[in-house]
Amino acid sequence: MAEITTIARPYAEALFRRAQETGKAAQWSEHLAWLTSLVENEQFAGVISDPRLTREQLVQFILGLSGTPLDSEAQNLLIILAENHRLGALPAIARQYEGLRHEHEGxxxxxxxxxxxxxxxxxxxxxxxxxxxxxxxxxxxxxxxxxxxxxxxxxxxxxxxxxxxxxxxxxxxxxxxx
CATH class of the missing domain: 3.40.30 (Glutaredoxin)
Structure with a gap:
Protein backbone atom coordinates (compact mmCIF):
# COMPACT_ATOMS: atom_id res chain seq x y z
CA MET A 1 0.00 0.00 0.00
CA ALA A 2 2.76 2.43 0.90
CA GLU A 3 4.48 1.67 -2.39
CA ILE A 4 1.48 2.68 -4.51
CA THR A 5 1.15 5.87 -2.45
CA THR A 6 4.80 6.66 -3.08
CA ILE A 7 4.38 6.02 -6.80
CA ALA A 8 1.22 8.14 -7.00
CA ARG A 9 2.48 11.20 -5.11
CA PRO A 10 4.72 12.77 -7.81
CA TYR A 11 2.03 12.29 -10.45
CA ALA A 12 -0.65 13.84 -8.23
CA GLU A 13 1.57 16.78 -7.28
CA ALA A 14 2.52 17.44 -10.91
CA LEU A 15 -1.12 17.27 -11.99
CA PHE A 16 -2.14 19.62 -9.22
CA ARG A 17 0.56 22.14 -10.18
CA ARG A 18 -0.54 21.94 -13.83
CA ALA A 19 -4.20 22.34 -12.86
CA GLN A 20 -3.28 25.46 -10.87
CA GLU A 21 -1.32 26.88 -13.82
CA THR A 22 -4.17 26.32 -16.27
CA GLY A 23 -7.12 26.91 -13.94
CA LYS A 24 -8.52 23.46 -14.75
CA ALA A 25 -8.69 21.83 -11.30
CA ALA A 26 -12.29 20.67 -11.73
CA GLN A 27 -11.62 19.34 -15.23
CA TRP A 28 -8.67 17.29 -13.95
CA SER A 29 -10.89 15.90 -11.21
CA GLU A 30 -13.33 14.72 -13.89
CA HIS A 31 -10.56 13.19 -16.02
CA LEU A 32 -9.09 11.35 -13.05
CA ALA A 33 -12.50 10.13 -11.89
CA TRP A 34 -13.26 8.76 -15.35
CA LEU A 35 -9.88 7.03 -15.68
CA THR A 36 -10.17 5.64 -12.15
CA SER A 37 -13.61 4.21 -12.92
CA LEU A 38 -12.08 2.38 -15.88
CA VAL A 39 -9.16 0.99 -13.90
CA GLU A 40 -11.40 -0.15 -11.05
CA ASN A 41 -13.81 -1.90 -13.44
CA GLU A 42 -13.29 -5.67 -13.11
CA GLN A 43 -13.66 -6.31 -16.83
CA PHE A 44 -11.22 -3.57 -17.75
CA ALA A 45 -8.68 -4.77 -15.18
CA GLY A 46 -8.25 -7.87 -17.33
CA VAL A 47 -7.48 -5.72 -20.36
CA ILE A 48 -4.86 -3.70 -18.46
CA SER A 49 -3.04 -6.82 -17.33
CA ASP A 50 -3.25 -8.63 -20.68
CA PRO A 51 0.38 -9.22 -21.71
CA ARG A 52 -0.60 -9.62 -25.37
CA LEU A 53 -1.50 -5.92 -25.64
CA THR A 54 1.22 -3.39 -26.20
CA ARG A 55 1.01 -0.16 -24.25
CA GLU A 56 0.13 1.66 -27.49
CA GLN A 57 -2.75 -0.72 -28.13
CA LEU A 58 -3.99 -0.25 -24.57
CA VAL A 59 -3.93 3.55 -24.90
CA GLN A 60 -5.68 3.38 -28.27
CA PHE A 61 -8.30 1.07 -26.78
CA ILE A 62 -9.01 3.52 -23.96
CA LEU A 63 -9.07 6.52 -26.27
CA GLY A 64 -11.34 4.61 -28.65
CA LEU A 65 -14.03 4.11 -26.04
CA SER A 66 -17.14 6.03 -26.94
CA GLY A 67 -17.54 9.18 -24.91
CA THR A 68 -13.88 9.44 -23.89
CA PRO A 69 -13.80 12.81 -22.10
CA LEU A 70 -10.02 13.33 -22.17
CA ASP A 71 -8.37 16.47 -23.48
CA SER A 72 -4.84 16.36 -24.94
CA GLU A 73 -3.11 16.81 -21.57
CA ALA A 74 -5.10 14.00 -19.99
CA GLN A 75 -4.33 11.82 -23.00
CA ASN A 76 -0.63 12.56 -22.45
CA LEU A 77 -0.99 11.49 -18.81
CA LEU A 78 -2.63 8.26 -19.96
CA ILE A 79 0.24 7.59 -22.38
CA ILE A 80 2.89 8.25 -19.70
CA LEU A 81 1.14 6.02 -17.18
CA ALA A 82 0.73 3.23 -19.72
CA GLU A 83 4.37 3.44 -20.86
CA ASN A 84 5.55 3.27 -17.24
CA HIS A 85 3.14 0.46 -16.34
CA ARG A 86 1.42 2.73 -13.82
CA LEU A 87 -2.24 2.58 -14.89
CA GLY A 88 -2.99 0.64 -11.72
CA ALA A 89 -1.85 3.68 -9.71
CA LEU A 90 -4.66 5.86 -11.10
CA PRO A 91 -6.99 5.46 -8.10
CA ALA A 92 -4.19 6.50 -5.72
CA ILE A 93 -3.21 9.39 -7.99
CA ALA A 94 -6.83 10.57 -8.07
CA ARG A 95 -7.17 10.35 -4.26
CA GLN A 96 -3.99 12.30 -3.69
CA TYR A 97 -4.91 14.89 -6.32
CA GLU A 98 -8.30 15.41 -4.70
CA GLY A 99 -6.63 15.71 -1.31
CA LEU A 100 -4.30 18.43 -2.63
CA ARG A 101 -7.18 20.21 -4.34
CA HIS A 102 -9.39 20.13 -1.26
CA GLU A 103 -6.53 21.30 0.96
CA HIS A 104 -5.90 24.22 -1.40
CA GLU A 105 -9.61 25.09 -1.43
CA GLY A 106 -9.91 24.80 2.37
Missing part, protein backbone atom coordinates in the same frame (compact mmCIF):
# COMPACT_ATOMS: atom_id res chain seq x y z
CA UNK A 107 -12.11 21.71 2.23
CA UNK A 108 -11.75 18.76 4.56
CA UNK A 109 -12.81 15.24 3.63
CA UNK A 110 -14.40 13.27 6.44
CA UNK A 111 -15.41 9.65 6.57
CA UNK A 112 -18.24 8.93 8.96
CA UNK A 113 -18.48 5.28 9.85
CA UNK A 114 -21.75 4.35 11.51
CA UNK A 115 -23.10 1.12 12.89
CA UNK A 116 -26.43 1.86 11.19
CA UNK A 117 -27.45 3.84 8.09
CA UNK A 118 -27.77 7.59 8.71
CA UNK A 119 -30.56 9.66 7.19
CA UNK A 120 -29.81 12.88 5.33
CA UNK A 121 -30.76 15.04 8.32
CA UNK A 122 -28.31 13.26 10.59
CA UNK A 123 -25.53 13.57 8.02
CA UNK A 124 -26.24 17.29 7.58
CA UNK A 125 -26.24 17.84 11.34
CA UNK A 126 -22.89 16.06 11.74
CA UNK A 127 -21.46 17.98 8.80
CA UNK A 128 -22.51 21.36 10.17
CA UNK A 129 -21.10 20.54 13.63
CA UNK A 130 -17.79 19.50 12.08
CA UNK A 131 -17.65 22.65 9.95
CA UNK A 132 -18.35 24.82 13.00
CA UNK A 133 -15.75 23.00 15.09
CA UNK A 134 -13.03 22.96 12.41
CA UNK A 135 -13.77 26.28 10.74
CA UNK A 136 -13.62 24.78 7.25
CA UNK A 137 -15.98 23.29 4.71
CA UNK A 138 -16.36 19.55 5.24
CA UNK A 139 -17.36 16.96 2.67
CA UNK A 140 -18.52 13.70 4.15
CA UNK A 141 -18.58 10.13 2.97
CA UNK A 142 -20.73 7.78 5.04
CA UNK A 143 -19.85 4.11 5.52
CA UNK A 144 -21.95 1.58 7.43
CA UNK A 145 -20.00 -0.92 9.52
CA UNK A 146 -22.06 -3.11 11.83
CA UNK A 147 -18.88 -4.15 13.68
CA UNK A 148 -19.03 -0.81 15.52
CA UNK A 149 -22.07 -2.18 17.39
CA UNK A 150 -23.42 1.35 17.85
CA UNK A 151 -22.37 5.00 17.59
CA UNK A 152 -20.11 6.55 14.97
CA UNK A 153 -16.46 7.06 14.16
CA UNK A 154 -15.28 10.12 12.22
CA UNK A 155 -11.97 10.18 10.35
CA UNK A 156 -10.58 13.44 8.97
CA UNK A 157 -7.08 13.03 7.61
CA UNK A 158 -5.08 11.52 10.46
CA UNK A 159 -7.60 12.58 13.13
CA UNK A 160 -10.11 10.07 14.45
CA UNK A 161 -13.08 10.87 16.66
CA UNK A 162 -14.30 7.47 17.80
CA UNK A 163 -17.64 7.45 19.57
CA UNK A 164 -18.47 3.87 18.73
CA UNK A 165 -19.67 1.29 21.22
CA UNK A 166 -16.85 -1.00 20.11
CA UNK A 167 -14.23 1.64 21.03
CA UNK A 168 -15.82 2.23 24.42
CA UNK A 169 -15.87 -1.52 25.14
CA UNK A 170 -12.19 -1.75 24.17
CA UNK A 171 -11.39 1.16 26.52
CA UNK A 172 -13.25 -0.54 29.35
CA UNK A 173 -11.37 -3.82 28.70
CA UNK A 174 -8.03 -2.01 28.89
CA UNK A 175 -9.05 -0.23 32.08
CA UNK A 176 -10.12 -3.51 33.69
CA UNK A 177 -6.79 -5.15 32.85
CA UNK A 178 -4.80 -2.47 34.68
Missing amino acids: ILDAQITSAYPLNEGQVQQLMSRLEKRLGKEVRVHVVVDSALLGGISITIGDRVIDGSVRARLEQMAVALKH
Whole structure:
Protein backbone atom coordinates (compact mmCIF):
# COMPACT_ATOMS: atom_id res chain seq x y z
CA MET A 1 0.00 0.00 0.00
CA ALA A 2 2.76 2.43 0.90
CA GLU A 3 4.48 1.67 -2.39
CA ILE A 4 1.48 2.68 -4.51
CA THR A 5 1.15 5.87 -2.45
CA THR A 6 4.80 6.66 -3.08
CA ILE A 7 4.38 6.02 -6.80
CA ALA A 8 1.22 8.14 -7.00
CA ARG A 9 2.48 11.20 -5.11
CA PRO A 10 4.72 12.77 -7.81
CA TYR A 11 2.03 12.29 -10.45
CA ALA A 12 -0.65 13.84 -8.23
CA GLU A 13 1.57 16.78 -7.28
CA ALA A 14 2.52 17.44 -10.91
CA LEU A 15 -1.12 17.27 -11.99
CA PHE A 16 -2.14 19.62 -9.22
CA ARG A 17 0.56 22.14 -10.18
CA ARG A 18 -0.54 21.94 -13.83
CA ALA A 19 -4.20 22.34 -12.86
CA GLN A 20 -3.28 25.46 -10.87
CA GLU A 21 -1.32 26.88 -13.82
CA THR A 22 -4.17 26.32 -16.27
CA GLY A 23 -7.12 26.91 -13.94
CA LYS A 24 -8.52 23.46 -14.75
CA ALA A 25 -8.69 21.83 -11.30
CA ALA A 26 -12.29 20.67 -11.73
CA GLN A 27 -11.62 19.34 -15.23
CA TRP A 28 -8.67 17.29 -13.95
CA SER A 29 -10.89 15.90 -11.21
CA GLU A 30 -13.33 14.72 -13.89
CA HIS A 31 -10.56 13.19 -16.02
CA LEU A 32 -9.09 11.35 -13.05
CA ALA A 33 -12.50 10.13 -11.89
CA TRP A 34 -13.26 8.76 -15.35
CA LEU A 35 -9.88 7.03 -15.68
CA THR A 36 -10.17 5.64 -12.15
CA SER A 37 -13.61 4.21 -12.92
CA LEU A 38 -12.08 2.38 -15.88
CA VAL A 39 -9.16 0.99 -13.90
CA GLU A 40 -11.40 -0.15 -11.05
CA ASN A 41 -13.81 -1.90 -13.44
CA GLU A 42 -13.29 -5.67 -13.11
CA GLN A 43 -13.66 -6.31 -16.83
CA PHE A 44 -11.22 -3.57 -17.75
CA ALA A 45 -8.68 -4.77 -15.18
CA GLY A 46 -8.25 -7.87 -17.33
CA VAL A 47 -7.48 -5.72 -20.36
CA ILE A 48 -4.86 -3.70 -18.46
CA SER A 49 -3.04 -6.82 -17.33
CA ASP A 50 -3.25 -8.63 -20.68
CA PRO A 51 0.38 -9.22 -21.71
CA ARG A 52 -0.60 -9.62 -25.37
CA LEU A 53 -1.50 -5.92 -25.64
CA THR A 54 1.22 -3.39 -26.20
CA ARG A 55 1.01 -0.16 -24.25
CA GLU A 56 0.13 1.66 -27.49
CA GLN A 57 -2.75 -0.72 -28.13
CA LEU A 58 -3.99 -0.25 -24.57
CA VAL A 59 -3.93 3.55 -24.90
CA GLN A 60 -5.68 3.38 -28.27
CA PHE A 61 -8.30 1.07 -26.78
CA ILE A 62 -9.01 3.52 -23.96
CA LEU A 63 -9.07 6.52 -26.27
CA GLY A 64 -11.34 4.61 -28.65
CA LEU A 65 -14.03 4.11 -26.04
CA SER A 66 -17.14 6.03 -26.94
CA GLY A 67 -17.54 9.18 -24.91
CA THR A 68 -13.88 9.44 -23.89
CA PRO A 69 -13.80 12.81 -22.10
CA LEU A 70 -10.02 13.33 -22.17
CA ASP A 71 -8.37 16.47 -23.48
CA SER A 72 -4.84 16.36 -24.94
CA GLU A 73 -3.11 16.81 -21.57
CA ALA A 74 -5.10 14.00 -19.99
CA GLN A 75 -4.33 11.82 -23.00
CA ASN A 76 -0.63 12.56 -22.45
CA LEU A 77 -0.99 11.49 -18.81
CA LEU A 78 -2.63 8.26 -19.96
CA ILE A 79 0.24 7.59 -22.38
CA ILE A 80 2.89 8.25 -19.70
CA LEU A 81 1.14 6.02 -17.18
CA ALA A 82 0.73 3.23 -19.72
CA GLU A 83 4.37 3.44 -20.86
CA ASN A 84 5.55 3.27 -17.24
CA HIS A 85 3.14 0.46 -16.34
CA ARG A 86 1.42 2.73 -13.82
CA LEU A 87 -2.24 2.58 -14.89
CA GLY A 88 -2.99 0.64 -11.72
CA ALA A 89 -1.85 3.68 -9.71
CA LEU A 90 -4.66 5.86 -11.10
CA PRO A 91 -6.99 5.46 -8.10
CA ALA A 92 -4.19 6.50 -5.72
CA ILE A 93 -3.21 9.39 -7.99
CA ALA A 94 -6.83 10.57 -8.07
CA ARG A 95 -7.17 10.35 -4.26
CA GLN A 96 -3.99 12.30 -3.69
CA TYR A 97 -4.91 14.89 -6.32
CA GLU A 98 -8.30 15.41 -4.70
CA GLY A 99 -6.63 15.71 -1.31
CA LEU A 100 -4.30 18.43 -2.63
CA ARG A 101 -7.18 20.21 -4.34
CA HIS A 102 -9.39 20.13 -1.26
CA GLU A 103 -6.53 21.30 0.96
CA HIS A 104 -5.90 24.22 -1.40
CA GLU A 105 -9.61 25.09 -1.43
CA GLY A 106 -9.91 24.80 2.37
CA ILE A 107 -12.11 21.71 2.23
CA LEU A 108 -11.75 18.76 4.56
CA ASP A 109 -12.81 15.24 3.63
CA ALA A 110 -14.40 13.27 6.44
CA GLN A 111 -15.41 9.65 6.57
CA ILE A 112 -18.24 8.93 8.96
CA THR A 113 -18.48 5.28 9.85
CA SER A 114 -21.75 4.35 11.51
CA ALA A 115 -23.10 1.12 12.89
CA TYR A 116 -26.43 1.86 11.19
CA PRO A 117 -27.45 3.84 8.09
CA LEU A 118 -27.77 7.59 8.71
CA ASN A 119 -30.56 9.66 7.19
CA GLU A 120 -29.81 12.88 5.33
CA GLY A 121 -30.76 15.04 8.32
CA GLN A 122 -28.31 13.26 10.59
CA VAL A 123 -25.53 13.57 8.02
CA GLN A 124 -26.24 17.29 7.58
CA GLN A 125 -26.24 17.84 11.34
CA LEU A 126 -22.89 16.06 11.74
CA MET A 127 -21.46 17.98 8.80
CA SER A 128 -22.51 21.36 10.17
CA ARG A 129 -21.10 20.54 13.63
CA LEU A 130 -17.79 19.50 12.08
CA GLU A 131 -17.65 22.65 9.95
CA LYS A 132 -18.35 24.82 13.00
CA ARG A 133 -15.75 23.00 15.09
CA LEU A 134 -13.03 22.96 12.41
CA GLY A 135 -13.77 26.28 10.74
CA LYS A 136 -13.62 24.78 7.25
CA GLU A 137 -15.98 23.29 4.71
CA VAL A 138 -16.36 19.55 5.24
CA ARG A 139 -17.36 16.96 2.67
CA VAL A 140 -18.52 13.70 4.15
CA HIS A 141 -18.58 10.13 2.97
CA VAL A 142 -20.73 7.78 5.04
CA VAL A 143 -19.85 4.11 5.52
CA VAL A 144 -21.95 1.58 7.43
CA ASP A 145 -20.00 -0.92 9.52
CA SER A 146 -22.06 -3.11 11.83
CA ALA A 147 -18.88 -4.15 13.68
CA LEU A 148 -19.03 -0.81 15.52
CA LEU A 149 -22.07 -2.18 17.39
CA GLY A 150 -23.42 1.35 17.85
CA GLY A 151 -22.37 5.00 17.59
CA ILE A 152 -20.11 6.55 14.97
CA SER A 153 -16.46 7.06 14.16
CA ILE A 154 -15.28 10.12 12.22
CA THR A 155 -11.97 10.18 10.35
CA ILE A 156 -10.58 13.44 8.97
CA GLY A 157 -7.08 13.03 7.61
CA ASP A 158 -5.08 11.52 10.46
CA ARG A 159 -7.60 12.58 13.13
CA VAL A 160 -10.11 10.07 14.45
CA ILE A 161 -13.08 10.87 16.66
CA ASP A 162 -14.30 7.47 17.80
CA GLY A 163 -17.64 7.45 19.57
CA SER A 164 -18.47 3.87 18.73
CA VAL A 165 -19.67 1.29 21.22
CA ARG A 166 -16.85 -1.00 20.11
CA ALA A 167 -14.23 1.64 21.03
CA ARG A 168 -15.82 2.23 24.42
CA LEU A 169 -15.87 -1.52 25.14
CA GLU A 170 -12.19 -1.75 24.17
CA GLN A 171 -11.39 1.16 26.52
CA MET A 172 -13.25 -0.54 29.35
CA ALA A 173 -11.37 -3.82 28.70
CA VAL A 174 -8.03 -2.01 28.89
CA ALA A 175 -9.05 -0.23 32.08
CA LEU A 176 -10.12 -3.51 33.69
CA LYS A 177 -6.79 -5.15 32.85
CA HIS A 178 -4.80 -2.47 34.68
